[in-house]
Amino acid sequence: MSKEVSGGSAGLSEAEARLRLQQDGYNELPRPERRTPLRIVLEVLREPMLALLLFGGLIYLLLGDLREALLLLAFGAISVVITIVQETRTERVLEALRELTSPRALVVRDGERQRIAGRDVVRGDLLVLAEGDRVPADALLVSTRDLAVDESLLTGESVPVRKQAPKMAAPEAALAEHRPGGDDQPFVYSGSLVVRGEGLAEVEATGPRSEIGKIGLSLHGLQTERPRLQQQTARLVRLCFLGGVAISLAAVLLYGTLRGDWLQALLGGIAIGMSMLPEEFAVVLTVFMAMGAWRISKARVLTRRAAAIEVLGSATVLCTDKTGTLTQNRMSVAELRLRDGTSLRIASSQPAPVGAEFFELARCSVLASSPEPFDPMEKALHTFVQANLPKAEEAGGVPTLIRSYGLRPELLAMTQVWRLPRRQDIFASAKGAPEAIARLCKLDGAQQAAMRDSVAAMAKNGLRVLGVAAATCDGEVLPTSQEGFSFRFLGLVGLADPLRLGVPEAVGECRSAGIRVVMITGDYPATAMAIAAQAGLDVNEVMTGEQIKLADDSELEARVKNVNVFARVLPEQKLRIVQAMKRNGEIVAMTGDGVNDAPSLKAAHIGIAMGGRGTDVAREASSIVLLDDDFGSIVASIRLGRRIYDNLRKAMAFIFAVHVPIAGLALLPLVFGLPLILGPVHIAFLELIIDPVCSLVFEAEREERDVMTRPPRRADAELFSWPLVGWSVLQGAMAFALIAAIFVVALRSGMPADEARALAFIALVVCVVALVLVNRSFSASFLSAFFRPNPALLWIFLSIALVLATALFWPPASSLFRFGPLHLDDLMVTLGTGLLVLTVLELLKPIWARRLRF
DSSP states (O other): OOOBOOSSOOOBOHHHHHHHHHHHOOSSOOOOOOOOHHHHHHHHHTOHHHHHHHHHHHHHHHTTOHHHHHHHHHHHHHHHHHHHHHHTHHHHHHHHHHHHTOOEEEEEETTEEEEEEGGGOOTTOEEEEETTOBOOSEEEEEEEEEEEEEOHHHHOOSSOEEEOOOSSOOOHHHHHTOOSOSTTBSEEOTTOEEEEEEEEEEEEEOGGGSHHHHHHHHHHHOOOOOOHHHHHHHHHHHHHHHHHHHHHHHHHHHHHHHHOOHHHHHHHHHHHHHHHOOHHHHHHHHHHHHHHHHHHHTTTEEESSTHHHHHHTTOSEEEEOIIIIIBOSOOEEEEEEETTSOEEEOOSSSOOOOOGGGHHHHHHHHHTSOSSOOSHHHHHHHHHHHHHSOSGGGTTOOOEEEEEEOOBTTBOEEEEEEEOTTOSSEEEEEEEOHHHHHHHHTOOHHHHHHHHHHHHHHHHTTOEEEEEEEEEEOSSSOOSSGGGSOOEEEEEEEEEOOBOTTHHHHHHHHHHTTOEEEEEOSSOHHHHHHHHHHHTOOOSOEEEHHHHHHSOHHHHHHHTTTOOEEESOOHHHHHHHHHHHHHTTOOEEEEEOSGGGHHHHHHSSEEEEESSSOOHHHHHHOSEEETTOOTHHHHHHHHHHHHHHHHHHHHHHHHHHHHHHHHHHHHHHHHHTOOOOOOHHHHHHHHHHHHHIIIIITTTOOOOTTTTTSOOOOTTOOTTOHHHHHHHHHHHHHHHHHHHHHHHHHHHTTOOHHHHHHHHHHHHHHHHHHHHHHTTOSSOOTTHHHHSOOHHHHHHHHHHHHHHHHHHHSHHHHHHHTOOOOOHHHHHHHHHHHHHHHHHHHHHHHHHHHHHHO
């Protein structure tokens, strides 16, 4: 309900407010230009990987293989849908910003207070701010009373900052330079929260012109880093596709020229093309990322971009915010120190019993606070006293608050005056900055020096220090100011934002995995260094936001190589740090939870948002969200990312190796005029083996023993390196040579063509099984190839054996495959071939193992 404002500005008129709303627009971020679904689809279709999927599906469709065609087309459709969803991320980020920056607002218009929608606030509006209000726009304070504002979403600083109105008109140049953070500024910022006091403020900037609006605009202009794995896979697919086309054309020309049967040559060429069509690469990548997202979700980690899991496994630098990420974003009492120097440290994990000598200090700190606190530090004091001090002494009545003396710029202390039960006198309790309490207590030089030493020792540990004092008053007339009481100094209270449980262990695992952990915070250097030391970071030096501002790009690139703690950092400076690290060739993972983290989350290779305490903006800008805010989950994500990459390389090596004998056996008859070994039905059967083996067996393989003790792979490491290509070619060539020899020897010994075909095909399938066992691990022993647990492998091998037995011994199937009958000694030859391939390759593996890593 509106009420008149007395003794102050009448604010804008309704007519003037409407005019400014037309001129400046609504107090929200502009909506991005939306692309039509058709335009997005056309852009997606230009991707080589998707084009390959659709082209492969078209080939199978033309050949009448509806199952394979529909499978590939389905994967293509999934890729289109995923990409369209991905393209809407920026809009969702901006929508989250709009929600955050459009709370209800109490303004003065035409001399009356009116509650309006935050989006209707205009430049020049007079805002009425009270405890618990969300500030709707950037504004210059006109008047304040004990005003404190939480700006952690913009600065990362965990403690609210004091605000005061300017005593005299400031020059425009000084007003233009203001930024969030720091005490006693005359500005409040959109999206921040009033935690104490009240004030009037004149709106200076709305919508995209506010500080939070500038963050939104910077997000709008940032491009998400395309996953490295996707780039490498696309390049590999292009090469394989071109190689397959070249070999198919060569086979057609050879057969047609030498044999004169161009129709048979064309059919043989198509068969070779089918055998070499590397659609498995795209399928494997899709399945691995989807299964990886599912696996990591069981650890309470939400994957918004599946490919980011794999990239996280290659991260070389993990940039983390302090407030809410390493710490709990919840103030707690960490130390009590009496005036004689006696101190009590309170561990957040295992609270120690509080001695009786500390009771008065602790209770008076609460009596100097609001009875129903909103300020985080006052909440911490209340929580500590309720949890650790006996309640017996409070029996007999409830204290009555008589008067409050608020903080003043010239005296940073507050006093609460109480009438206590069963006492005739009036009790006053004060808390505030130690130097202000020293002034109230009229401490002499030696006492002040001792206090300063104690404060310095506590501040060195990253604590926020408050002084506490108490006084009694016999008369009914209270002093006009706090200085009128005869205070006695009780001691100091140190408060801290405690570390999350498990953070030091997680940082240690990152170090053993060769990942450098870097803290980037808006908090003060001393606090940042103390928290970094507690977390186990390597603290060699601290770089401040002011130093970042003065450094050019090349100087910043040099500094970020060695600095692990950045303090008093602004949002755009976080972005500069991430970009400098990327220019240095680092793979950057960035964690955060505030609005101020969103641009750097999006610019990093991997953005990791905190899901519980994190803002919508941070979550929408990230690739990975930790649902339970557990910093240790990052380690699980890194472990899984490395496992996925290892298994992906194993699958790729198998795909490449298995296509060598398939292509060779399809080409051999065309070159040497032998009976055809492989037709479309045989290749379709082989694809039934290869696809699930690649997608399910290798994906389910356990991690390598050294997965978290080796350094990250090089930033320029190829998914399919030349040593891995060589290893795959060696495997495939050996299998092809043995199978070709069996086929040729069988024909030369007078075996009918159908029986020789069956013998060669069974030998090929057995060799495929051997190649699966070989590629299960880059380093494991011969026995582990058989006994490493993998339920998917057992079921697939049993299925292969069943279908193969059907093809051999069931006449309709034998006729379809054009197989002749085989005897027991023939089957023993095929088993011997597979065993020989497995044995030789396992003996050769130690020679190649180190080069196969990365």
